[in-house]
Amino acid sequence: MKPSDDIEKLVRQGKPRSTTSSRADKLTLDDSFSAMDRAMQTKSSKFSPGRKNFSTIAIRIAAAAAIVIAVGLFLGRDKDKREVPPTGDNGDTNRETKLISMMSLRLSYQRGGLDALDEQFRDTLDAFGPRSSGISMRDLLEGTNGS
Amino acid sequence: MIEDRILVWKFNRGSKDAFRRIYEEHKNDLLGLAVSLLRDKSIAEDVVHDVFVSFAETVGTFNLSGTLKGYLSTCVANRARDINRLKTGQNVETDFIEATDTTSDGPPGNLIVCERANFLPDLLARLPYEQREVIVLHLHQEMRFREIAGALGLSINTVQSRYRYGIKKLRTILDNEVTK
Structure with a gap:
């Protein structure tokens, strides 16, 4: 058999077994670690707005979920209410407020889904701020009837 | 393969120890490749150095699709080809082979x-x-x-x-x- 018959084996066995010098190792590792530090600093500053976006998205999703649960509860309650004959006199102002608010929310939801609900909440917050204790009933319900 | 993935995962989280392990595991193999392609140990060492520094710069975003050995070998081959283009026509003497066949x-x-x-x-x-x-x-x-x-x-x-x-x-x- 001629040596050339097994040329692939010959080349495979002829793979050079080189070893890096300790000086080269130190230089490479030092430079690489510096490059890693630089890259991580750059990327961490680049990624921080992304985190903010993520938290905003998470808040929006949580708000949407809360709205869906509220609407679901309201629809269920509304259904139960239809079955019970009206007593004619409840006299509970808070309950009326909640009922009207829920109706306006329901109409908003029917009009434009979660986006419309979200928009209505945002408009309400913009108009009155987070504290509503000093606001009259009329002000609270104005413009929130789903129209 | 799984070990590669774990090392890359740690490396992407900034572990210098993981990077050092990757370097230790592949450095001689990659140097041998560079030497085979370029026939000059000092240039080959430069190639390996550059490849690892470039690799270090990908920390946090490195995505391994095949094997780490394949990825790093490709980097060495590409870098060696660039160098070879630059010095086409030059005849570089070898000064590097330390051992070859260990079976004899x-x-x-x-x-x-x-x-x-x-x-x-x-x-x-x-x-x-x-x-x-x-x-x-x-x-x-x-x-x-x-x-x-x-x-x-x-x-x-x-x-x-x-x-x-x-x-x-x-x-x-x-x-x-x-x-x-």
Whole structure:
């Protein structure tokens, strides 16, 4: 058999077994670690707005979920209410407020889904701020009837 | 393979220890590849250095699709090709082979190994760079033709034909050497 018959084996066995010098190792590792530090600093500053976006998205999703649960509860309650004959006199102002608010929310939801609900909440917050204790009933319900 | 993934995962989280382990595991293999392609140990060391520094810069965003060895070998091959383009026509002497075949034993075997150690790099150096590159990546780095094709941006047919022509040429050279 001629040596050339097994040329692939010959080349495979002829793979050079080189070893890096300790000086080269130190230089490479030092430079690489510096490059890693630089890259991580750059990327961490680049990624921080992304985190903010993520938290905003998470808040929006949580708000949407809360709205869906509220609407679901309201629809269920509304259904139960239809079955019970009206007593004619409840006299509970808070309950009326909640009922009207829920109706306006329901109409908003029917009009434009979660986006419309979200928009209505945002408009309400913009108009009155987070504290509503000093606001009259009329002000609270104005413009929130789903129209 | 799984170990590669774990090391890369740690590396992406900024672990210098993981990077050091990757370096220790692959440095000699990559140096051997660079030496086979460039035939100059100091330039080969520079290539390995540059490849690892570039790799370090990908921390946090590095995405491993194949094997780490394949990825790093491709980086070395690409860097070596750039350097080879720059110094085309120059003839660089070898000063690097420390050992080759470890399977032989006894003085006659060692003699053959020493001869082969000088002979094989010269033999490979007589091939066009493109053929040498494919042969070294396939036979030394154990990369598949498909993997090489993807790494070098070539079709698999081109890679296979370069390999075939390279082996044929080596066979011819070797036959001529034996008949002398």
